[in-house]
Amino acid sequence: MSDQPEARAGEAFDHEAFDHKAYDHAAFDHEAYDCVVVGAGPAGLSAALNLTRARQRVLVVDSDRPRHAATMLSHGFITRDGVPPHELRRIAREELERYPEAEVLRRASVDSISRDDGSAQAGDAWGSAAAHPFTVRISGRTAAGARTVRSRTVLVATGLRETLPALPSIRAFYGMSLFSCAACDGYEQGDGPVALIGETDDLYARALLVGQWSSTVTVFTNGVAPLTAHEETALGDRGIRVERRVIDDLEGERGAIAAVRLADGERIPVTGGFVRPLWHPIVGFLGALDLDTDDSGHLVTDRDGRTSLPGVYAAGDVAAPGPQQLIVAAGAGARAAAIITHDLLGVTTAH
Structure with missing residues (x-):
């Protein structure tokens, strides 16, 4: 097991034990990130936008296979009632990609995520295994799209698959x-x-x-x-x-x-x-992390989106059985982004 704290979902987060050292972003390794966001639905894109605005370096892995692809119109999203879901995604990605801290990999998927057992020490280089304990292996639609990156944190926002x-x-x-x-x-x-x-x-x-x-x-x-x-x-x-x-x-x-x-x-x-439908949380790529799940396979989190493994967060339908609404998922992503920033800095303020 890792030297990082083993607090379970819902327990107090041990900021002192967790790595929240400030890094020189000007010297970053281009394959190292503050957060890898897996999934580009409303939860993932909302989280990524808020993380980039906190000057975190973010990689979004977008399979480009949204569950709502069959839906003609979305409803209940303030200022966007009646807008097609694909238009919401287009606007959200366009807004996100204006920020230099954000990178979006489209038509890509995460094959696996592993966590290095080492703990961070003062002076660890940006991009090192100790400073960035999560290794994320990514594949594209072609062999040329394969990448392996490191990250300080991971946000899972992969949502659900459905069986009708x-x-x-x-x-x-x-x-x-x-x-x-x-x-x-x-x-x-x-x-x-x-x-x-x-x-x-x-x-x-x-x-x-x-x-x-x-x-x-x-x-x-x-x-x-x-x-x-x-x-x-x-x-x-x-x-x-x-x-x-x-x-x-x-x-x-x-x-x-x-x-x-x-x-x-x-x-x-x-x-x-x-x-x-029958719902199936998309979590197969997380097997190496041994995260807590409920009886339906959803990731168990505390109210702030922390999973049972420090440094891994979840937001949207993958983390809870409902209500499955775009605006609810977007709110969960925004909240998780704030908590990730706070945890990396080691602060506990509510604002």
Whole structure:
């Protein structure tokens, strides 16, 4: 194990034991950074912007495969309500890349991150293993894009991958008339008949939530979701119908869902809907760090984004099960950036 402090998430951070020595940035090694940000969604880009404005040298590794790529419009982001998510990313990257302290690697991914066991000493050179204990191995879409860099800290903002119910046409409607986030897209559903499709054990709670935005909701369990008889009765008392039969497919044209077709051939008309995917935090490249995770695989952090290993932070959907909104992730990234700067300096002030 490392000589760095072993505080677990939520425990007090040992500033005296952690390396927070000031370095001469004018003499930096071009492959050494104050922070490597893994992921360029709202959490990662927000963190990177705030870190660069604190004059930290930052490398952002952007796979350019955002989970919201299928979504036409984003909502609930102050000053940007109704803006396409790809436009938010474009603006954020453009703003970040104005700063000389920031570097963005596009169409790249992190293969692994390891941590040197040595502890920093006064006089350690910028870019040395002691001063920059994290080694980050990066690959691009071609062999020429491979790089290995060192960093004082790492921020994980990789988000989630999703597995949708196995319906043949579901991708044709996902992001256009079928969504996963009720808070993000519920308002536009109006009062038309809405479907909630899912096979997860939280379907009852999701149905109650979707009922906030639509008065005509049908929950489709696809024959497998574990809704109890008591839960079905409780939903019925709220005017929410439960359909337990197996789904054959979805019907509609040009991204607009029109009906859920059941295996027995019956069609249930809908004008929109929600789906409850299975979520998979993107953390496979972190195996060598042995970070604490919860039962769902999310990274466990304290309220400031510190993981169980000092020097590694997490923000956005990879670190918590929700709410999965762009503005929430961006706020988490900004907070983590402030904490990283404070930790590197060894200060504990709230401002």
